[in-house]
Amino acid sequence: MLPLCLAVIPWGILCGSLAIQNGFSAFETQAMSLLVFAGSAQLVAIELMAGNTPLLTILFTTFIISSRHFLYGLAVRHKVIDQPLRWRLPVSFVLTDELFAFSHHRKAYRTKTRLIYALSAGFSFYIAWNLWTLIGIVAGSLLPDLTNLGLDFAIAATFIALVIPGIKNLATLFTVITAGVVASILKSLHFELWLVAAALTAMSVGYIVSRLQTKQEHSQ
Amino acid sequence: MMTTILLMACITFFTRYLFLHRALPFKVGPKMQQFLSFSAPAVLTAIWVPIVFVNDEGINLDWQNPYLSAAIAAIIVAYKTHNIYYTTLVGMGLFLILN
Numbered sequence: 681m682l683p684l685c686l687a688v689i690p691w692g693i694l695c696g697s698l699a700i701q702n703g704f705s706a707f708e709t710q711a712m713s714l715l716v717f718a719g720s721a722q723l724v725a726i727e728l729m730a731g732n733t734p735l736l737t738i739l740f741t742t743f744i745i746s747s748r749h750f751l752y753g754l755a756v757r758h759k760v761i762d763q764p765l766r767w768r769l770p771v772s773f774v775l776t777d778e779l780f781a782f783s784h785h786r787k788a789y790r791t792k793t794r795l796i797y798a799l800s801a802g803f804s805f806y807i808a809w810n811l812w813t814l815i816g817i818v819a820g821s822l823l824p825d826l827t828n829l830g831l832d833f834a835i836a837a838t839f840i841a842l843v844i845p846g847i848k849n850l851a852t853l854f855t856v857i858t859a860g861v862v863a864s865i866l867k868s869l870h871f872e873l874w875l876v877a878a879a880l881t882a883m884s885v886g887y888i889v890s891r892l893q894t895k896q897e898h899s900q
Numbered sequence: 901m902m903t904t905i906l907l908m909a910c911i912t913f914f915t916r917y918l919f920l921h922r923a924l925p926f927k928v929g930p931k932m933q934q935f936l937s938f939s940a941p942a943v944l945t946a947i948w949v950p951i952v953f954v955n956d957e958g959i960n961l962d963w964q965n966p967y968l969s970a971a972i973a974a975i976i977v978a979y980k981t982h983n984i985y986y987t988t989l990v991g992m993g994l995f996l997i998l999n
Contacts, residue, residue: 752916
């Protein structure tokens with residue numbers, strides 16, 4: 681998880697400085713990272729709140745961006761569901777894209793050691809995220825414009841690092857290509873549900889390809 | 901503004917916790933599990949690819965686009981090294997030089 685804590689530096693700084701430059705107080709900016717703890721939702725909400733968007737629109741957008749977590753919850757449900765609530769609550773609080781991508785091991789979350797490991801990884805990411813936000817708050821109030829540096833590319837670079845090494849079969853390759861093409865098209869068309877729609881389409885393609893491959897192996 | 905932030909926090913937490921709630925009466929079967937095994941590559945790619953290709957005017961396939969060349973470099977490094985540090989460093993470094 682340490683590499684991810686460092687890879688998220690540009691993103692955290694972007695989040696902190698963007699909020700300051702859009703008129704958020706330092707307290708509000710930090711509170712957002714401490715309570716919401718969701719980079720993409722925060723970035724979008726900051727722009728919306730700065731533009732005096734109605735509350736319901738902001739909350740609906742947050743919900744749409746966050747709805748990918750439903751998939752993560754479903755995917756780890758069978759691993760975590762037998763644990764008591766005092767374990768499940770903190771796990772769900774830190775169930776970010778990064779932790780989810782990081783804990784794909786078959787046995788992840790299943791033993792006490794692995795739970796503690798996942799929680800330490802998750803909460804170290806939480807601390808890192810808040811630290812980088814704080815640096816962004818300071819940098820954003822000292823330097824005039826950090827938001828045009830293209831710090832958002834850091835998100836792309838990090839996710840490339842998480843996705844590319846995981847492409848080990850045809851089904852995953854098809855998933856990745858579909859996700860990229862569908863998401864780009866839907867987003868450029870300003871379709872609101874672009875992220876979830878693209879993810880579900882790509883997952884279906886991956887699933888179908890893997891089923892076809894299994895069938896082929898059986899018939900040979 | 902704090903009210904908005906608190907409500908946002910409730911929403912993100914709700915989306916993360918819902919399916920870890922025990923009272924939901926269902927089990928994820930093996931087929932559903934296989935479908936869900938593609939969620940990480942699907943969601944992450946659906947986030948990063950539009951950062952590279954989509955801007956305010958639409959889809960940008962121009963080779964002069966610094967996001968594109970830096971992304972290609974990052975993909976090559978990720979494929980060769982499987983290393984998060986090298987990938988983000990090379991990607992960000994090249995991106996900052998080109999931009």
